Amino acid sequence: MFLAELLSLCVFPLMMFAVTAGHQNGRGTVVVVVSEGNYIILPCSLSSQESLVRTHFHWKKDDEREVFVYDADLHHNNRRSGQDEHFRGRVSHFSDQLKFGNASIIIRNTTVADSGDYTCDFPFHQPDRETFNVTLVVGAAPKPFVGILNISEDEALLKCEVRGASPKPKVEWRDSDGNILPAEEPQVSRTGERYDITLLTTVTRTNSSLFLCVATQEELSHRAADEIFVPDQLFETCGGDIVLIVSFVCGILSVVVLIAVCVCFLYFTV
Numbered sequence: 001m002f003l004a005e006l007l008s009l010c011v012f013p014l015m016m017f018a019v020t021a022g023h024q025n026g027r028g029t030v031v032v033v034v035s036e037g038n039y040i041i042l043p044c045s046l047s048s049q050e051s052l053v054r055t056h057f058h059w060k061k062d063d064e065r066e067v068f069v070y071d072a073d074l075h076h077n078n079r080r081s082g083q084d085e086h087f088r089g090r091v092s093h094f095s096d097q098l099k100f101g102n103a104s105i106i107i108r109n110t111t112v113a114d115s116g117d118y119t120c121d122f123p124f125h126q127p128d129r130e131t132f133n134v135t136l137v138v139g140a141a142p143k144p145f146v147g148i149l150n151i152s153e154d155e156a157l158l159k160c161e162v163r164g165a166s167p168k169p170k171v172e173w174r175d176s177d178g179n180i181l182p183a184e185e186p187q188v189s190r191t192g193e194r195y196d197i198t199l200l201t202t203v204t205r206t207n208s209s210l211f212l213c214v215a216t217q218e219e220l221s222h223r224a225a226d227e228i229f230v231p232d233q234l235f236e237t238c239g240g241d242i243v244l245i246v247s248f249v250c251g252i253l254s255v256v257v258l259i260a261v262c263v264c265f266l267y268f269t270v
Contacts, residue, residue, distance in 0.1 A: 029117075029133040033220055036140045036166075039108045044120035044132045046101035057103045057122050059091075067091055067118065068105050070098075086113065110138045112166045112193045139220040140166045140194065144213040146228045155204045156230050160213030162197045169215040173201040176210040205232060 034040040042059070046052070052070070059067040065084040068076055068091045076083040077092060090108045097104070103120055120132040142164055150157040162171055168188075173181040183201040190196075203211060209232065214225045 029135050031135045031137065033137045033139065034110050035220075036110055036112060036138055038110055039106055040110055040136060040138075042105050042107065042118055042120070042134045042136065044103040044105075044134070046103070046122065046125070046130060049101040052098040052101055052103055055122070056124055057120065059105055060119050060121070061087075062116050063119065067107075068093065070103070107136075112138050112140055114138045115166075115193070137167075137219055139217060139222065140164055141169075141215075141217055141220060141222045141224060143224045144171065144215050144226045146211075146213045146226045148228070148230065149200070151230075155202050158201050158203060158211060158213075158228060158230075160199045160201075160226070162195075162215045164194045164196065165215065165217065166193045166195065167217055167219045168195045169197065169217045171197050171199045172214050172216075173199060174212045174214055176208045176212070181211070203230065 030043060032040055032042065044057075044059075054072050056069075056071045058069040061067050061084070065086070066082055067084065067087050069080060069082065070093060071080065074080050075093065076088075083091075087107070091105055092108075093105050094102055103122070107114060115136055115138045118134045118136060120134070122130045142162060144160050144162045146158060146160045148156055149159045158173065160171060160173065162169055168190075171186060173183050175181060181201050181203065183199050187198040188195060197215075199213065201211075210227060210229050212225045212227045214223060216223045
């Protein structure tokens with residue numbers, strides 16, 4: 001398992017860290033990425049750093065779902081109603097940072113359904129109203145699973161499965177040198193925002209004995225792999241087994257035919 005582990009640990013290290021640092025895209029929106037089941041901080045602060053203790057700000061998702069509202073110390077975690085059910089009990093703010101103009105929030109126990117565009121708005125801020133945009137990407141990055149479906153004397157059919165991934169990963173078969181192997185068209189099914197992908201490839205005795213299935217999710221900067229070893233001895237064993245089975249079957253058929261001939265001979269001579 002060394003090669004697959006080295007690939008997953010060294011190429012893309014997202015899963016070693018629950019939360020990635022935010023960055024801005026071309027539209028000035030902060031993009032933050034987190035793996036499912038962790039927490040994420042959505043940043044928002046007044047440029048003036050003036051106190052928010054006695055004022056109002058609110059967070060919405062996709063411009064309509066109410067994520068968190070703060071109104072002069074009244075908020076969704078102390079008697080204020082109206083919060084979207086999906087976020088209830090999972091969102092909080094930094095009360096000790098309000099005096100510095102910090103309206104950032106924490107979302108805990110993240111799910112794929114949390115992915116989307118968020119806005120932080122100060123509707124009553126004077127002289128200019130300030131609005132901040134954050135895009136949240138919550139990823140599910142399961143490890144691929146590989147196995148042998150069929151094997152003959154000269155080739156083996158290998159199967160790779162990735163289940164419940166989000167966003168949709170790119171799945172490839174590779175040899176031990178990292179070369180991409182020819183494969184069948186991926187079998188893809190989707191449930192909500194999650195994808196199940198199956199990829200088959202046929203390898204021969206002329207290929208290397210070590211093969212990897214690699215799943216890459218560029219949006220998460222994440223790559224995971226599983227490997228399988230198909231030694232030449234296995235090809236030879238399976239090929240030899242086939243010869244033995246064929247020989248055994250032919251032997252049984254020969255005995256059956258001989259018995260049938262004898263029975264027919266005795267029947268017609270009596």
